[in-house]
Amino acid sequence: MQRLVRLVLISVVMVGCAVKPVVDEPQEPMTASQELEGSPALSLLTSAEQARQQGDNSRAERYLERALNIAPDSSWLYKQLADLRLTEGDARGAEGFALKALRLAPDHPEYQAGLWELVATARDRQGNAAGAKSARERAATLRDPESRKA
Amino acid sequence: MAKKAKKSPAKSRRQPSRKKKPSAQRRRWFSWSFIAKAGLVCLVLGAAGMAYLDALVRERFDSHAWQLPARVYARPVELYEGRVLSREDMLKLLDLMRYRRDARASTPGSFAVQGNSLLIHTRGFNDSDGGEQSERIRLSLSGGQIRSLEAGGDRLARLEPLQIGSIHPQHAEDRVLVPLDKVPPLLVDMLIATEDRSFYDHHGISLRGLSRAMLANIKAGGLVQGGSTLTQQLVKNFWLSSDRTLSRKLMEMPMALLLELHYSKDQILEAYLNEVYLGQDGARAIHGMGLGAQFLFGRPLEELEPHQLATLVALLKGPSWYDPRRRPERAMERRNTVLKVARDEGALSSADYDKFSARPLEVVPRGASALYAFPAFIDLVRRQLARDYPPEVLSDEGLHIHSTLDVLAQLASEGALKEHLNHRDPKQVKKLNGAVVVVAPAQGDVLALVSNRDSRQAGFNRALDAQRPMGSLAKPAVVLSAVQQPKTYSLATLVEDGPIQVKLPNGSVWAPQNFDKTAKGAMPMVDVLALSRNQATARLGLDVGLDKVADTMKTLGVTRNIPLYPSILLGSLELTPFEVAMMYQPLATGGFSTRLRSITDVLDKDGKPLARYPVSTDEVVEAGPAFLTQWAMQQVVEEGTARAARAALPSDLRVAGKTGTSDDFRDAWFAGFSANHLAVVWVGRDDNKNAGITGSSGALPVWANLMGKLPQRSLSQNPPPSVEWVWMNEDGRRVSAEGCGNARRYPMLAASIPEDSDGCGTVKQTGKGIKGWFKGLFD
Numbered sequence: 031m032q033r034l035v036r037l038v039l040i041s042v043v044m045v046g047c048a049v050k051p052v053v054d055e056p057q058e059p060m061t062a063s064q065e066l067e068g069s070p071a072l073s074l075l076t077s078a079e080q081a082r083q084q085g086d087n088s089r090a091e092r093y094l095e096r097a098l099n100i101a102p103d104s105s106w107l108y109k110q111l112a113d114l115r116l117t118e119g120d121a122r123g124a125e126g127f128a129l130k131a132l133r134l135a136p137d138h139p140e141y142q143a144g145l146w147e148l149v150a151t152a153r154d155r156q157g158n159a160a161g162a163k164s165a166r167e168r169a170a171t172l173r174d175p176e177s178r179k180a
Numbered sequence: 181m182a183k184k185a186k187k188s189p190a191k192s193r194r195q196p197s198r199k200k201k202p203s204a205q206r207r208r209w210f211s212w213s214f215i216a217k218a219g220l221v222c223l224v225l226g227a228a229g230m231a232y233l234d235a236l237v238r239e240r241f242d243s244h245a246w247q248l249p250a251r252v253y254a255r256p257v258e259l260y261e262g263r264v265l266s267r268e269d270m271l272k273l274l275d276l277m278r279y280r281r282d283a284r285a286s287t288p289g290s291f292a293v294q295g296n297s298l299l300i301h302t303r304g305f306n307d308s309d310g311g312e313q314s315e316r317i318r319l320s321l322s323g324g325q326i327r328s329l330e331a332g333g334d335r336l337a338r339l340e341p342l343q344i345g346s347i348h349p350q351h352a353e354d355r356v357l358v359p360l361d362k363v364p365p366l367l368v369d370m371l372i373a374t375e376d377r378s379f380y381d382h383h384g385i386s387l388r389g390l391s392r393a394m395l396a397n398i399k400a401g402g403l404v405q406g407g408s409t410l411t412q413q414l415v416k417n418f419w420l421s422s423d424r425t426l427s428r429k430l431m432e433m434p435m436a437l438l439l440e441l442h443y444s445k446d447q448i449l450e451a452y453l454n455e456v457y458l459g460q461d462g463a464r465a466i467h468g469m470g471l472g473a474q475f476l477f478g479r480p481l482e483e484l485e486p487h488q489l490a491t492l493v494a495l496l497k498g499p500s501w502y503d504p505r506r507r508p509e510r511a512m513e514r515r516n517t518v519l520k521v522a523r524d525e526g527a528l529s530s531a532d533y534d535k536f537s538a539r540p541l542e543v544v545p546r547g548a549s550a551l552y553a554f555p556a557f558i559d560l561v562r563r564q565l566a567r568d569y570p571p572e573v574l575s576d577e578g579l580h581i582h583s584t585l586d587v588l589a590q591l592a593s594e595g596a597l598k599e600h601l602n603h604r605d606p607k608q609v610k611k612l613n614g615a616v617v618v619v620a621p622a623q624g625d626v627l628a629l630v631s632n633r634d635s636r637q638a639g640f641n642r643a644l645d646a647q648r649p650m651g652s653l654a655k656p657a658v659v660l661s662a663v664q665q666p667k668t669y670s671l672a673t674l675v676e677d678g679p680i681q682v683k684l685p686n687g688s689v690w691a692p693q694n695f696d697k698t699a700k701g702a703m704p705m706v707d708v709l710a711l712s713r714n715q716a717t718a719r720l721g722l723d724v725g726l727d728k729v730a731d732t733m734k735t736l737g738v739t740r741n742i743p744l745y746p747s748i749l750l751g752s753l754e755l756t757p758f759e760v761a762m763m764y765q766p767l768a769t770g771g772f773s774t775r776l777r778s779i780t781d782v783l784d785k786d787g788k789p790l791a792r793y794p795v796s797t798d799e800v801v802e803a804g805p806a807f808l809t810q811w812a813m814q815q816v817v818e819e820g821t822a823r824a825a826r827a828a829l830p831s832d833l834r835v836a837g838k839t840g841t842s843d844d845f846r847d848a849w850f851a852g853f854s855a856n857h858l859a860v861v862w863v864g865r866d867d868n869k870n871a872g873i874t875g876s877s878g879a880l881p882v883w884a885n886l887m888g889k890l891p892q893r894s895l896s897q898n899p900p901p902s903v904e905w906v907w908m909n910e911d912g913r914r915v916s917a918e919g920c921g922n923a924r925r926y927p928m929l930a931a932s933i934p935e936d937s938d939g940c941g942t943v944k945q946t947g948k949g950i951k952g953w954f955k956g957l958f959d
Binding site for chain 2: 069070073074077081088089091092093095096098099100102111120122123125126127129130133
């Protein structure tokens with residue numbers, strides 16, 4: 031019985047120690063490899079990036095579509111498609127892909143905030159000022175640790 | 181001149197006397213000067229004629245105005261480590277693409293089985309991303325997966341897309357252009373040896389060839405050799421109709437001369453090889469060696485072996501007389517003659533002659549060609565293309581259309597529909613037919629389309645054109661409309677399943693019945709859907725609002741006018757199977773609407789990218805309501821009207837769907853999905869009579885069978901941030917806890933979670949409850 035009490039006490043102390051004080055640790059920036067490490071989709075993503083650098087957006091898009099067939103739940107791939115659409119002037123397409131990327135996004139506030147900003151830009155370009163504003167607010171909330179805690 | 185003229189009056193005794201100067205007229209007719217003049221006129225006319233012919237020859241030849249119908253390809257087969265692909269399916273694909281077994285896989289289009297691994301020599305192809313080079317890859321397959329892949333340092337490889345058809349108007353020509361440097365030299369040698377031995381020496385016409393042919397014909401006592409040179413034959417094929425008129429014969433020779441004057445032997449040979457008529461496939465004329473190779477052997481010309489090349493050359497003598505499918509003996513004899521001539525001319529060694537003349541014809545059966553094997557899908561591609569390209573571009577310009585068809589999904593769908601209908605309706609007593617649409621929901625790619633239990637038959641495209649009442653397939657739209665009002669409804673909300681009557685504006689009364697003619701009383705909304713209760717759905721839908729439900733259907737992708745009758749709640753709206761797939765696509769993706777596409781890329785005849793049909797997606801339903809609806813649809817399969825599908829699927833696979841049956845058992849539907857396949861199945865009769873089937877008995881087995889044959893990923897069980905799992909009291913109004921009475925666990929939107937608890941269990945478990953408290957502690 032005594033032993034049990036002791037064990038319980040130790041446990042309680044350990045739990046107490048495990049409670050972390052709230053500190054702002056800057057998160058590592060999100061990268062493709064966090065989602066796609068070891069996936070064959072990664073080499074298609076690399077090819078897509080090269081095609082974009084060469085200004086060949088439709089080739090890049092084809093690579094990304096193929097990559098998505100292999101890694102269908104990759105938020106990062108959808109983000110690349112959203113970026114691509116925005117540079118091609120297809121703001122509506124960009125918004126759709128950015129929202130999809132958000133749906134699949136890992137728990138990474140900075141990355142998600144970036145996506146909301148992408149949504150905001152895409153909405154602005156479609157003349158949706160109110161939608162853009164609310165997207166920017168979401169981005170701001172994600173970046174503000176105080177509001178995250180609330 | 182004078183003498184001749186003098187004779188005529190004497191002979192013209194019956195010449196009426198009142199005609200003056202008859203002899204003078206006669207004299208003019210036969211005068212030398214007249215002949216000279218006539219000769220001059222003829223010369224001028226002849227020169228003009230030659231100039232005309234010259235223009236004709238050059239214009240047609242220079243413009244290369246060959247009709248090249250647009251070709252449609254399936255999606256390329258993507259190979260990578262980890263891809264779910266059985267060894268059996270891999271071999272099936274190689275067989276469909278006519279890969280040859282060859283111990284070293286030494287040439288493109290061949291493969292070898294080496295224990296657990298396959299050595300494949302791919303063919304290479306163009307694509308909008310640059311395509312693939314031909315390469316040798318080593319692939320090891322086990323446990324239904326690609327375990328490893330070696331492909332030139334890369335971990336990815338693609339097999340070329342299978343050609344599945346071409347788009348051309350009725351009675352069109354068809355061909356596969358092959359440049360001369362890709363034509364096997366042996367084919368050229370055989371051609372020249374048998375058809376025109378002095379080809380490289382003559383100027384279009386060969387008198388020696390003509391006399392030799394005549395001699396041979398006399399010796400044989402019949403027509404064994406034509407005296408026409410290859411050039412003349414090309415003229416015949418290229419410019420002249422095939423009827424044997426004198427004027428045609430007269431034009432042939434000068435045109436042949438002109439052709440030789442302007443063009444090199446190689447150019448003429450290349451044109452000949454691509455133009456020559458080789459037979460008929462229904463309304464489609466087979467022109468050129470490239471298409472001939474595909475038509476007879478299902479392979480590219482470059483891959484044919486000597487005896488197969490000889491069969492093509494044998495056909496030149498008479499494509500229907502020597503048709504190797506209908507006249508195999510004749511074709512074989514002629515083929516061996518070609519081989520013999522090739523040997524005698526030194527183009528083929530004696531050993532090869534012995535070897536190849538002993539080989540059978542090896543012609544593929546007509547139906548075995550993937551070409552035209554998928555008429556329903558090709559129809560869809562054609563409709564999509566017709567919006568963007570005028571007909572003449574499609575029939576003439578040789579476009580390469582890369583489609584979304586997945587050959588394995590298509591074959592699985594065809595097989596599942598056929599198998600089930602043959603089982604249920606073996607002698608076609610009930611005249612049951614059906615349609616299947618399979619879609620990759622995230623990208624909207626149409627992977628398979630079946631519109632007939634005999635899928636090779638073209639004709640009425642049930643998948644695209646059969647408009648039928650969707651029945652209970654409408655119910656998920658009612659549930660979605662309800663959970664989008666989370667303050668009022670959750671999946672736990674009780675709905676009364678009992679008689680309901682609605683007075684319609686026209687005075688009649690709408691009183692829907694349940695399928696089993698009973699009423700089950702109050703039940704949670706999720707069960708209303710899972711058990712497909714009509715009266716409860718009608719009550720719920722009317723409560724939510726007909727206009728809301730109609731709006732939801734439109735949001736999901738129904739484009740038809742939706743009349744606001746209560747009967748739409750139970751699926752009186754008529755949709756085609758394809759439209760049902762459109763409506764279910766956002767349900768399958770958690771609320772993202774993507775236009776269904778059958779084409780990804782269009783390339784020109786040289787493989788240069790022309791146009792893309794990119795994926796595009798819109799968020800049309802928020803994550804929370806979409807997740808709830810999808811979860812409710814999973815219960816249809818877990819414990820509802822589609823339970824029977826479980827047996828055909830892996831036990832850990834989570835799928836969702838809905839059965840549908842229309843009045844009088846006319847239509848049986850099932851529409852359902854995993855994370856990577858959405859499939860819609862319709863079964864019914866063309867005459868719209870009672871088919872005696874329900875969604876569960878008529879359509880679900882087809883769905884389960886085909887889904888079971890494809891690699892599936894489970895639907896995600898992770899709710900979005902706006903949704904929590906909550907144990908609810910069976911009254912649907914109070915929170916409860918695990919193990920309490922009949923408490924059940926539901927995904928709930930925050931606004932739906934009641935403040936009240938039934939007091940069972942210790943802690944009220946909402947987001948702000950114990951879980952939230954602990955979370956706050958550790959965050």
